[in-house]
Amino acid sequence: MHSFGNRVNAVLIFAVTILALMCAMASLSDNLNSPSASAQVQVLKINWFQKQPNGNDEVSMTLNISSDLQSLFTWNTKQVFVFLAAEYETPKNSLNQISLWDGIIPSKEHADFLIHTSNKHRFIDQGSNLRGKEFNLTLHWHVMPKIGKMFVDKLVMPGYRLPEEYR
Numbered sequence: 001m002h003s004f005g006n007r008v009n010a011v012l013i014f015a016v017t018i019l020a021l022m023c024a025m026a027s028l029s030d031n032l033n034s035p036s037a038s039a040q041v042q043v044l045k046i047n048w049f050q051k052q053p054n055g056n057d058e059v060s061m062t063l064n065i066s067s068d069l070q071s072l073f074t075w076n077t078k079q080v081f082v083f084l085a086a087e088y089e090t091p092k093n094s095l096n097q098i099s100l101w102d103g104i105i106p107s108k109e110h111a112d113f114l115i116h117t118s119n120k121h122r123f124i125d126q127g128s129n130l131r132g133k134e135f136n137l138t139l140h141w142h143v144m145p146k147i148g149k150m151f152v153d154k155l156v157m158p159g160y161r162l163p164e165e166y167r
């Protein structure tokens with residue numbers, strides 16, 4: 001005959017097994033959801049563009065960022081971290097990545113947004129490579145689930161260019 005302790009133990013093991021199974025299914029079903037995100041960014045204005053005394057170029061710009069990341073949200077999404085990066089090539093580095101803006105989207109209701117802002121983080125080159133420089137604006141996102149692994153993706157918007165002259 002089973003003792004009371006044994007029964008409690010068996011129930012507990014059963015519960016833990018079911019929970020583990022549910023967690024596995026949760027992260028699996030989440031992975032099957034293939035989201036389609038959209039984003040458009042306009043550089044509305046170059047506020048100023050200068051070479052600093054130390055020789056590094058710095059530019060300040062006003063951006064119009066519109067994005068719909070609602071499809072990233074499932075019942076298993078805790079929040080989404082997004083950042084917009086300027087990405088460009090220089091003789092020294094094949095990829096320079098400078099975060100211009102970032103945010104945390106707490107829910108699906110906030111995932112369709114329009115933001116009109118000057119760059120929140122400074123856009124400074126490690127050198128004086130920015131005049132006439134072509135760059136991409138890339139929206140990166142990290143989806144933080146309630147259960148399971150973090151999911152990372154991005155959307156590249158190519159074809160931006162900085163002015164030829166400082167101003």
Ligand SMILES: *[C@@H]1O[C@H](CO)[C@@H](O)[C@H](O)[C@H]1NC(C)=O
Nearest residue numbers: 040042044064065066114116
């Ligand atoms: C910003 O972008 C949105 C959506 O693309 C557009 O409707 C709006 O007119 C833009 N704002 C400016 C100031 O250009």
Ligand SMILES: *[C@@H]1O[C@H](CO)[C@@H](O)[C@H](O)[C@H]1NC(C)=O
Nearest residue numbers: 087088089094095136156158
């Ligand atoms: C910018 O985007 C284009 C097109 O997607 C890509 O070929 C290029 O490598 C990107 N440049 C950088 C520096 O990431």
